[in-house]
Each structure stands twice: as C-alpha cells, then as structure tokens.
Amino acid sequence: MSDATSQDAYRQQMARKKRLIDARVNKADRDQGVLLVNTGNGKGKSSAGFGVIARALGHDMPVGVVQFIKGAFSTGEETFFRRLPGVDYHVMGEGFTWETQDRERDIAAARRAWDQATRMLGDTRYGVVLLDELNIVLDKALLPLDEVLDALRRRPRMQHVIVTGRRAPQVLIDLADTVTWMKMEKHAFKAGIRAQKGMEL
Amino acid sequence: MSDATSQDAYRQQMARKKRLIDARVNKADRDQGVLLVNTGNGKGKSSAGFGVIARALGHDMPVGVVQFIKGAFSTGEETFFRRLPGVDYHVMGEGFTWETQDRERDIAAARRAWDQATRMLGDTRYGVVLLDELNIVLDKALLPLDEVLDALRRRPRMQHVIVTGRRAPQVLIDLADTVTWMKMEKHAFKAGIRAQKGMEL
Numbered sequence: 283m284s285d286a287t288s289q290d291a292y293r294q295q296m297a298r299k300k301r302l303i304d305a306r307v308n309k310a311d312r313d314q315g316v317l318l319v320n321t322g323n324g325k326g327k328s329s330a331g332f333g334v335i336a337r338a339l340g341h342d343m344p345v346g347v348v349q350f351i352k353g354a355f356s357t358g359e360e361t362f363f364r365r366l367p368g369v370d371y372h373v374m375g376e377g378f379t380w381e382t383q384d385r386e387r388d389i390a391a392a393r394r395a396w397d398q399a400t401r402m403l404g405d406t407r408y409g410v411v412l413l414d415e416l417n418i419v420l421d422k423a424l425l426p427l428d429e430v431l432d433a434l435r436r437r438p439r440m441q442h443v444i445v446t447g448r449r450a451p452q453v454l455i456d457l458a459d460t461v462t463w464m465k466m467e468k469h470a471f472k473a474g475i476r477a478q479k480g481m482e483l
Numbered sequence: 484m485s486d487a488t489s490q491d492a493y494r495q496q497m498a499r500k501k502r503l504i505d506a507r508v509n510k511a512d513r514d515q516g517v518l519l520v521n522t523g524n525g526k527g528k529s530s531a532g533f534g535v536i537a538r539a540l541g542h543d544m545p546v547g548v549v550q551f552i553k554g555a556f557s558t559g560e561e562t563f564f565r566r567l568p569g570v571d572y573h574v575m576g577e578g579f580t581w582e583t584q585d586r587e588r589d590i591a592a593a594r595r596a597w598d599q600a601t602r603m604l605g606d607t608r609y610g611v612v613l614l615d616e617l618n619i620v621l622d623k624a625l626l627p628l629d630e631v632l633d634a635l636r637r638r639p640r641m642q643h644v645i646v647t648g649r650r651a652p653q654v655l656i657d658l659a660d661t662v663t664w665m666k667m668e669k670h671a672f673k674a675g676i677r678a679q680k681g682m683e684l
Contacts, residue, residue, distance in 0.1 A: 286539035286598060288586070289585075289586055289587070292584070292585075292586040293584045293585070293586075296584040297584055300584070306672070307521075307677070309675065309680075310672050310673075310675050310676055310677040310678070311675065311677055312675050312676050312677065313676070313677060313679065314676055314679075315679070316671045316676060316679055316682045318526070318682065320527055322666075324663035324664065324665070325519070325531075325661055325663050326521055326527055326528075326531035326534075326663045326665065327527075327531075328534065329530070329531040329532075329533075329534030329538070330527035330528075330530040330531035330534055331530075331534065332530075332533075332534035332537050333527075333529065333530030333531055333532065333533035333534040333537070333560065334530050334537070334681070334682060335537075336533050336534070336536075336537055336560055336563045336564065336684075337530070337533070337559030337560050337563065337682075338680075338681035338682075339558030339559075340558070340560055340561065340562035340564075341559050341562070341680050341681050341684075343680070343681045351561060354493075357541070357544050358537070358538030358539060358540075358541030359534065359537055359538050359541055360541065361541035361542070362537045362538065362540050362541030363537065363541075377549060380674070382677055383493070383494045383497040383501070384490075384493075385489070385490055385493040385494075386490070390619055398506070401580050409681050410681050410682070415512050422618075433628070437566050442679065442681055442682045443583065455555030455668065455669070457640060458669060458671065459670075459671035459674060459676060460669055460670050460671045461667075461669040462525035462526050462527045462665050462666065462667060462668065463525065463665070463666040463668050464525070464663050464664070464665050464666075465523075465663065465664040465665075466662075466663060467656065467662035467663065467664050468656070468659060468660065468661055468662040469660075469661050470517045470661045471507070471661075472662035473660060474510065474511050474512065474513050475511055475513050475514070475515055475517060476508070476511040476512055476513065476514060477508075477511070477517070478514065478515075478517055478643065479539075479542050479544070479641045480535070480538060480539035480542050480544045480610050480611050480643055481517045481519065481535060481538075481539075483538070483542075
C-alpha cells in the first residue's frame with residue numbers, strides 16, 4: 283500500500299468515525315443531572331468518582347463528598363480535597379465493617395453519614411455529590427434501600443450524583459443514567475506488592 | 484432468627500472477612516512503583532487516573548500529566564489540575580484524530596507529547612505520571628509500541644504510571660501490575676442526555 287493510499291484510508295476511516303460521533307452528539311439534546319454508578323471488583327470506582335469531583339471543581343461547581351466506609355485506604359484524597367475551597371467533605375465515623383464487627387454500631391454510623399448525604403441531595407447549591415462506598419452500605423442493608431432511592435429521585439434536577447462501591451443493587455443500576463462495571467483484570471496486591479502511597483493510599 | 488443470633492452471625496462473618504484480608508495484607512510485602520492500566524469502553528478510565536493524581540497530591544507527591552488526545556471533553560480536569568502547584572501538565576496539540584483526519588500530523592503530535600512523557604519517565608522527582616489516552620495512540624500505531632514499553636520498564640523503581648484509553652495493547656496489559664477493565668453497562672448519552680458540565684466536560 284503506497285503512503286498516499288494509506289493516508290487516504292486513514293482520512294476516510296476518521297471521517298466516517300467523525301460522522302458517527304457527530305450524529306450521536308446531535309441526538310443527545312437534553313440537559314439534566316446524571317446519576318453515575320461505579321461498581322464491580324476492580325480498582326478505580328472511588329478514584330473515578332474523585333476524578334469527576336476534580337472536573338466539577340475545575341468549573342467552580344460546589345461539591346459534596348460523603349465517604350461511607352472509612353478505612354486505611356484513600357487517605358490521600360481526603361487530605362487533598364479537604365483543603366480545597368468549595369468541597370464539603372464528610373467521613374462516616376467508623377472503620378471498615380470487618381474492623382468493627384458490630385452491626386448496630388455500623389447501622390448508626392451509616393445513618394449519620396446518610397443524614398449528611400440527604401442534606402446535600404436536598405440542596406441545589408451542590409453541583410455534584412459523591413456518595414463513596416454507598417453500595418457496600420446498601421449491600422449490607424445498613425440503610426433502607428427505598429429511602430436512598432427516593433432521595434436520589436427527588437434531588438435537584440441538575441444535580442449530578444456518583445455512587446461507588448462493589449455490588450450495586452440492581453434497582454440502583456436501573457435508576458442510574460450511567461453505569462460502569464469495573465472489572466479487576468490484574469491487581470498488584472495479588473502479585474505481592476503492598477498498597478502504595480499515591481496509588482492505593 | 485433472634486437479634487442476638489443475627490448480631491452474632493454478622494460478627495462471625497465480618498471476623499472471617501477480616502482474617503482473609505489481614506492474611507492477604509501480610510502476604511503483600513514488596514514496595515515498588517505500580518503500572519496501572521485503565522481500559523475498556525466504559526466511563527471512568529481517565530477520571531480514575533485523575534483521582535489517583537489527586538490522591539498523590541494529598542501526599543504532596545509531584546505528578547506529571549500528559550493528555551495524548553485533546554478534545555472537547557475533560558476541560559474541567561485540565562483547568563483544575565493546571566492551577567495546582569506540583570502538577571506538570573501537558574496536552575498534545577491536536578484534537579481528536581477523527582477531527583484532524585491527517586495521519587502524519589497525528590504522528591508528529593504524538594511524538595511531541597511522548598517527548599514530554601519520556602522526560603517525566605526518566606525523572607525520579609515525578610511520583611506519579613498519568614499518560615491519558617496513550618492506549619488510543621498505541622492502538623493507532625502513532626508511536627512505536629516497543630519504544631513505549633521500554634520507557635515504562637526503565638522508569639524509576641518507585642514511580643507509579645497510569646495509562647488510560649480504550650483498546651490497551653495486550654503486551655501493555657502483560658507488563659502492567661494492575662489492570663481495570665471498565666465496561667459500559669449504561670450511558671446517559673445513549674439515553675439522549677448531552678455531555679454535562681462537571682460530569683463529562
């Protein structure tokens with residue numbers, strides 16, 4: 283294949299792709315808040331949520347973060363986002379549920395965190411609300427699912443919400459606008475590399 | 484089941500989980516830079532990369548970002564991270580390849596971006612380097628794959644690198660420590676919601 287032919291084929295391929303994308307862009311014409319769910323067993327569910335938070339802050343949109351599971355992980359994000367203006371950051375008081383081993387205490391902690399979440403979900407000033415690891419709380423039935431779905435449905439029309447964590451309930455997936463299933467193909471941890479600062483911590 | 488029994492079952496389940504996790508944590512005892520690859524067709528590959536960048540900044544680690552595909556998307560992150568200290572941010576000059584439709588120009592732009600990347604990959608001061616959408620560049624063979632793999636292999640031992648984008652080459656997946664496949668289950672765009680500020684933009 284001559285260089286000219288190859289260049290021509292490339293141009294045609296890209297032109298076809300551009301037409302397809304332009305057509306899809308033109309078809310999407312509604313504006314509304316998006317409910318994003320990141321679930322699955324892979325790395326990136328929370329990080330992707332925090333990446334969207336950074337994106338929103340780039341537009342000077344005020345954001346809210348509620349971390350439903352506080353653990354040894356993710357201390358970097360907390361330090362980073364807490365010191366920024368425009369970020370309302372709450373962490374559920376207790377550790378991982380497998381650290382506490384006390385269901386009543388976990389339920390009480392989940393309720394206090396959820397109180398912060400409902401306040402944000404009822405306030406149009408929050409452009410994006412990140413409910414980090416809420417799926418775990420729902421999976422363990424530490425909060426009533428109906429109450430959570432109801433608050434998500436009744437939030438301000440333009441507010442974006444991100445829910446992360448393994449095992450998202452099917453009804454939440456049904457309600458969501460965008461859902462990413464993050465599948466672990468490989469993890470450094472399994473190859474004997476401990477959690478690293480700036481990567482997992 | 485009585486409350487006491489249920490509480491007891493919960494405690495036992497969580498204690499079992501804790502033992503499993505502790506055992507895995509104890510087995511992972513090496514410290515090294517992690518090569519993370521986020522691929523697949525779902526939303527979150529770049530956002531998760533930017534979330535890790537935020538995590539690293541929380542530990543005051545200097546970071547480098549090279550965005551290989553500049554487009555209409557992701558303007559929020561760029562604005563946000565560019566204004567922070569400790570962030571070295573580069574964007575490849577041209578738009579999406581399907582906007583330019585000129586292979587030679589795309590190759591030249593990829594080379595200039597890769598020059599920035601190799602500089603970072605050769606410098607121990609960068610704790611984390613994000614090579615955003617590099618997979619697309621590799622998939623289109625705009626850079627020699629061997630040269631990229633070689634630079635990744637020879638980087639400082641403790642440096643973390645994140646490579647994002649659809650269609651990661653298998654050899655890159657083989658080299659990586661952690662790989663997440665992000666699968667699109669649902670996308671707001673397909674339901675007619677246009678790209679929203681703070682979510683996609």
